[in-house]
Amino acid sequence: MSKIVLITGGSSGIGKSIGEFLNEKGFIVYGTSRNPDNYKESKFPILALDVKDVESINNTVHAIIEKEARLDILINNAGAGITGPIEEIPDVEIKNNFETNFFGPINVIKSVLPQMRKQQSGLIINVTSIAGYMGLPYRGIYSASKGALELLTEAFRMELKGFNIKMTNVAPGDFATNIAAGRYHAPLLDNSAYKKPYGDTLSLMDTHVDNGSDPNIMAEAIYKIINTKNPKGHYKVGEFMQKFSIVLKRILPDKMYEMLLMNHYKL
Template identity: 70%
Template sequence: MSKVVLITGGSSGIGKAVGEFLHHKGFTVYGTSRNPERISNSIFPLLQLDVRDPESIQLAVAEIIQKSGRVDVVINNAGVGITGPLEEIPTQEIKNNFETNFFGPIEVMKAVLPQMRLQKEGLIINITSIAGYMGLPYRSVYSASKGALELITEALRMEVKSFGIHITNVAPGDFATNIAAGRFHAPIIKGSAYERTYGKSLAMMDEHVNHGSNPDEMANAIFGIIQNPAPKGHYKVGSFLQKFSIVLKRILPDKSYEKILMKHYKLH
């Protein structure tokens, strides 16, 4: 019997690449989108789901259980980017980001855990970010929301292990997706104290995404995790330098690591 997989944010980018890969491997894949009626080229079904709307989450999960009888794998992929000097990001935009990147995945997990407990098995994969391992300048809110999801996953993993349920984080680096187009950019304000440095950093961030890795790398990594009967708590998928930056943070004194980041973002 093929495993039933739910992927939030399955209409583009990493979610779409993972869904197509798993579909071709014989999995029963359900993707989600806030507006599935606008997507005409999906090779797997797309259900209406907005991670900021708990009712839409419950309805989508109920539909999958009604159609397929179970939910084996959930990939919490839906997320949004946000950039800007913290001082200049409207508080409402900070809250919106956490609604999607943090509270949304929590609601999805709450919706599927009862079914996974009934099945006595299940796997939840939370897509976080290498940015969640460190506070990055002008990406403070994004780093914080993804870092919070990493820690929630660590805790929940221990809470549900006795039910036969596995939970893991996959932290991607920069991938060539449309995340830059969809994220909230605090505008570069003429005469602002941050005008020059934020402007330069923003151009660099967009370039990193445009020249990012192929999302198929993530699909391969996630397929491997699904096949693993005892997945680890954390996986990183990205360039050597991106993954090495996490190692450096662990071993270097705080001030030394901060100097490296400031030099990279041209803030010195």
């Protein structure tokens, strides 16, 4: 029996690559977008869903269950980037980012759990970020939202063990996607105390994305996790140095690690 997969944010970037890969492997895949009419050429169905709208989430999840009578895998991939000096990012944009990157995945999880509990099976994969393991300069809000989802998953895993529902995090590094185009950028203000360091860091971040890895690497990693009997709580997917940066944070003194980051970003 083909497994039923729901991928939030499945219309482009990493989500699209995962969906196409799983579709080719025989899974029945449903992706989502706030504007599904823009993706009529997709190789798998794209349904309307806004992770900031609980009614939208529930309607789409219920429609899939009504059609397929089950839901085996949720991939919480929808997310939004945000950059800027924390002091200068408007509160409304900070809250909006957490609504998308943290509260959104929680509400999608809540929506699928009754069906997975009924089935006594299910797998939930939360796509986080290597940035969620450290507070990065001018990406502090993004780091915080993704880091919060990492910790939430640790708690959820223990709460769901009795129902045979598994959950894991997959933290990607920099991949060649269009995330930078959809990212909220705090404006570079002429009178800002952060104008030069923020501007330089912004250029460096965009270069990292432009030179990022092939998103199909993430798709292959997700497929491998799906076929793992008991997935770990955390996976990292990216270039060696990006993954190794997490190891360095564990073993280096705080001040030394902070100095490495500042040198990297030329601060």
